[in-house]
Amino acid sequence: MEDTERFGEKAFSNGDVYLGNFKGVLPHGKGKYKWSDGTVYEGDWEDGKMTGKGQIVWLSGAQYEGDFAGGYIHGFGTFTGSDGSIYRGSWRMNIVHGVGKKQYCNSDVYEGTWKEGVQEGSGRYSWNSGNMYIGSWKGGKMCGRGVMKWANGDLYDGLWLNGFRHGYGIYRFVDGGYYFGTWSQGLKDGKGLFYPAGSKLPSLKKWCSSHNCDKNGQNLSSLKSEGKRSSVKRSLSEKISVGGFLKSSSRISHGGASLKENWSRSDSARDFLCHDSSCTLSNSSEVGQLELQDNNTLVYEREYMQGVLIKEKIGNYAEVPQEHKEHNKFHADEVKKKSCIDIFDGCWSHYLRLNLQLGIRYTVGKITPVPVREVRSSDFGERARIRMYFPEKGSQFTPPHDSIDFYWKDYCPMVFRNLREMFKLDAAEYMMSICGDDGLRELSSPGKSGSIFYLSHDDRFVIKTLKKSELKVLLRMLPNYYCHVGEHENTLITKFFGLHRIKLRAGRKVRFVVMGNMFYTELRIHRRYDLKGSTHGRFTDKNKIHQNTTLKDRDLAYEFHMDKLLRESLFQQLSLDCKFLESQQIIDYSLLVGLHFRAPEQLKSLKPPDTIHTCESSPSDDGENSQGEFQIPPNGLRLVTHEPNSVSTAPGPHIRGRTLKAYSLGDREVDVLLPGTARLRVQLGVNMPAQAHHKLHHDKEDSGEVELFEVYDVVLFMGIIDILQQYNAKKKLEHAYKSIKIDPTTISVVEPNLYARRFTKFLEKVFPDLP
Numbered sequence: 001m002e003d004t005e006r007f008g009e010k011a012f013s014n015g016d017v018y019l020g021n022f023k024g025v026l027p028h029g030k031g032k033y034k035w036s037d038g039t040v041y042e043g044d045w046e047d048g049k050m051t052g053k054g055q056i057v058w059l060s061g062a063q064y065e066g067d068f069a070g071g072y073i074h075g076f077g078t079f080t081g082s083d084g085s086i087y088r089g090s091w092r093m094n095i096v097h098g099v100g101k102k103q104y105c106n107s108d109v110y111e112g113t114w115k116e117g118v119q120e121g122s123g124r125y126s127w128n129s130g131n132m133y134i135g136s137w138k139g140g141k142m143c144g145r146g147v148m149k150w151a152n153g154d155l156y157d158g159l160w161l162n163g164f165r166h167g168y169g170i171y172r173f174v175d176g177g178y179y180f181g182t183w184s185q186g187l188k189d190g191k192g193l194f195y196p197a198g199s200k201l202p203s204l205k206k207w208c209s210s211h212n213c214d215k216n217g218q219n220l221s222s223l224k225s226e227g228k229r230s231s232v233k234r235s236l237s238e239k240i241s242v243g244g245f246l247k248s249s250s251r252i253s254h255g256g257a258s259l260k261e262n263w264s265r266s267d268s269a270r271d272f273l274c275h276d277s278s279c280t281l282s283n284s285s286e287v288g289q290l291e292l293q294d295n296n297t298l299v300y301e302r303e304y305m306q307g308v309l310i311k312e313k314i315g316n317y318a319e320v321p322q323e324h325k326e327h328n329k330f331h332a333d334e335v336k337k338k339s340c341i342d343i344f345d346g347c348w349s350h351y352l353r354l355n356l357q358l359g360i361r362y363t364v365g366k367i368t369p370v371p372v373r374e375v376r377s378s379d380f381g382e383r384a385r386i387r388m389y390f391p392e393k394g395s396q397f398t399p400p401h402d403s404i405d406f407y408w409k410d411y412c413p414m415v416f417r418n419l420r421e422m423f424k425l426d427a428a429e430y431m432m433s434i435c436g437d438d439g440l441r442e443l444s445s446p447g448k449s450g451s452i453f454y455l456s457h458d459d460r461f462v463i464k465t466l467k468k469s470e471l472k473v474l475l476r477m478l479p480n481y482y483c484h485v486g487e488h489e490n491t492l493i494t495k496f497f498g499l500h501r502i503k504l505r506a507g508r509k510v511r512f513v514v515m516g517n518m519f520y521t522e523l524r525i526h527r528r529y530d531l532k533g534s535t536h537g538r539f540t541d542k543n544k545i546h547q548n549t550t551l552k553d554r555d556l557a558y559e560f561h562m563d564k565l566l567r568e569s570l571f572q573q574l575s576l577d578c579k580f581l582e583s584q585q586i587i588d589y590s591l592l593v594g595l596h597f598r599a600p601e602q603l604k605s606l607k608p609p610d611t612i613h614t615c616e617s618s619p620s621d622d623g624e625n626s627q628g629e630f631q632i633p634p635n636g637l638r639l640v641t642h643e644p645n646s647v648s649t650a651p652g653p654h655i656r657g658r659t660l661k662a663y664s665l666g667d668r669e670v671d672v673l674l675p676g677t678a679r680l681r682v683q684l685g686v687n688m689p690a691q692a693h694h695k696l697h698h699d700k701e702d703s704g705e706v707e708l709f710e711v712y713d714v715v716l717f718m719g720i721i722d723i724l725q726q727y728n729a730k731k732k733l734e735h736a737y738k739s740i741k742i743d744p745t746t747i748s749v750v751e752p753n754l755y756a757r758r759f760t761k762f763l764e765k766v767f768p769d770l771p
Contacts, residue, residue: 560767
């Protein structure tokens with residue numbers, strides 16, 4: 001009798017009332033429930049919980065009609081807010097989640113995907129002012145690839161981060177002018193090309209190629225902001241059309257209800273990119289490609305710092321050097337080149353990444369629960385290895401996976417576990433950074449070795465393939481390396497976090513080392529230099545230089561003036577590190593230096609950082625041409641007394657040392673304050689402020705290039721890299737051979753003591769001691 005359905009009414013002691021069908025003592029079937037606060041639900045019930053179709057109306061006037069499950073709004077339905085806003089789409093446990101359309105109370109409209117109540121994925125946002133954005137979202141902000149069209153006709157097609165234009169992009173002005181370049185936090189930052197109205201434009205395909213973009217204009221370095229592992233290997237065509245717009249005419253169905261997504265391709269970026277007679281659209285397979293019509297295209301090569309123009313060269317397009325695919329140390333703006341391990345092209349590279357993630361997840365998970373202890377000599381020995389076989393179908397110890405069968409070896413796991421703790425890296429964060437769903441990105445080799453490089457999705461870690469000889473050098477020097485970095489917390493030497501080997505069924509072995517990315521920073525790195533102290537061959541072909549090229553010793557056009565104590569700390573540590581490398585018979589290492597320029601203090605920019613807001617935050621701004629004047633702060637940067645509560649103290653993959661002291665602030669620990677950007681803790685090799693004094697070259701006087709300033713405020717990032725080359729018999733023979741034809745003091749291959757002295761002496765000129 002208890003399971004028999006019946007109709008009835010029940011009043012609860014708290015004032016709630018239910019009228020409808022019961023199953024036993026629980027509401028079941030159709031029924032109406034009224035809470036004491038005036039909220040009313042009418043619809044389906046199952047075992048005492050709202051489940052099925054129903055409608056709920058709150059006392060405020062808000063109401064929802066649609067699916068329920070287990071007492072939650074769950075499925076598809078329409079919510080009308082008390083403010084007049086309307087959402088129609090998917091829900092998960094009372095939260096907007098999935099695909100849906102929302103019309104806000106101010107008539108703004110968002111149509112696309114949601115995650116846990118905020119915009120995430122692909123979507124279109126239309127402002128009541130007439131502005132419209134179509135593209136990728138993350139955490140409720142424009143993030144990834146997207147196109148913004150302003151009501152005044154201006155258009156930007158490129159990359160976004162946290163609501164700002166950030167990364168590579170193309171800006172089309174309403175008058176027909178174009179700017180191809182990069183942005184940081186909404187401001188032009190870095191090198192770019194400006195084509196005035198009426199100019200003939202280059203092939204979009206060629207421009208994308210020269211800037212390491214794919215055929216859709218997507219820059220590989222910024223795919224991290226989309227958080228999709230597969231986006232590295234495939235185009236965004238599943239989400240965004242060639243011009244950056246979403247596919248159209250998809251429907252969301254739930255029973256008899258459907259939500260039509262009017263994401264029209266007719267309004268795509270390729271239609272916006274070209275409307276006048278100065279350019280034509282190609283109707284070939286490369287749809288949307290802008291074709292070069294004239295060899296005499298007027299173009300301005302420009303360089304910006306936080307929106308301020310600092311350099312300009314005027315010429316014809318035919319005279320502009322082609323920006324070849326150049327290498328870049330530890331930076332994601334890379335394209336693939338042929339590797340010495342040819343087998344890892346295409347899907348093989350994908351398998352290799354999966355194998356790495358599986359192996360590292362297994363190793364970290366196995367070693368982390370082991371009680372912390374001091375390392376022993378046996379931890380460096382031949383027996384200090386973790387070995388495991390990973391069959392595709394899984395085993396008693398390994399999960400099934402989508403890669404191929406492989407054998408995994410982890411070298412000296414206890415040593416590297418202690419190194420990670422010494423460098424203050426959390427095991428869970430380390431594993432998630434490398435092994436998370438967002439995956440690894442493949443980079444091309446920045447050197448001559450042909451090594452494969454991977455970058456973690458959050459840019460914190462670099463994974464590099466090693467030669468067998470390099471593996472042996474690292475294992476041999478590991479005990480002394482462990483002691484050195486333990487004794488010198490400010491060491492500039494590369495920080496190693498793991499050493500691994502993968503063996504495939506075919507018998508091929510691939511060895512990897514995990515390192516910290518020295519350029520892991522929120523600041524844009526405008527210049528990169530690899531400095532060895534040698535001069536022979538240490539320059540870069542001018543026709544192969546683009547903004548992400550890692551330059552060499554003879555390319556360096558600056559000397560850096562630092563605070564007295566900061567410089568003293570730098571050279572004390574350089575001396576210690578060079579002595580260590582010399583003791584290990586290491587040569588061919590270099591100081592990798594990254595420069596973040598600050599805009600000259602006396603200048604003004606006409607463009608503020610123009611983040612675009614949705615209606616929940618603040619009204620949106622207009623296009624680039626309609627901005628008011630924005631005052632650059634009076635100082636590009638300045639040193640301030642260190643305040644632990646004012647800066648982030650979370651350790652990065654390259655940060656461990658103490659906060660440095662500055663002579664100019666009375667020998668006190670300091671932060672560097674970048675007005676309008678950040679306040680950062682100054683550490684050795686990290687966030688180091690300096691003045692870059694430009695050394696003018698005579699050969700540029702007639703080049704047409706205008707260098708507007710001679711002194712810049714800069715923030716420096718640096719570290720010693722490539723420390724796995726020993727001065728062995730092969731290198732001694734190379735030295736003897738080259739010395740016959742070349743001045744032996746100018747070549748890179750010299751004995752370790754001379755190499756260290758020359759290296760330090762060169763850097764003393766780069767960072768001169770001021771009177």
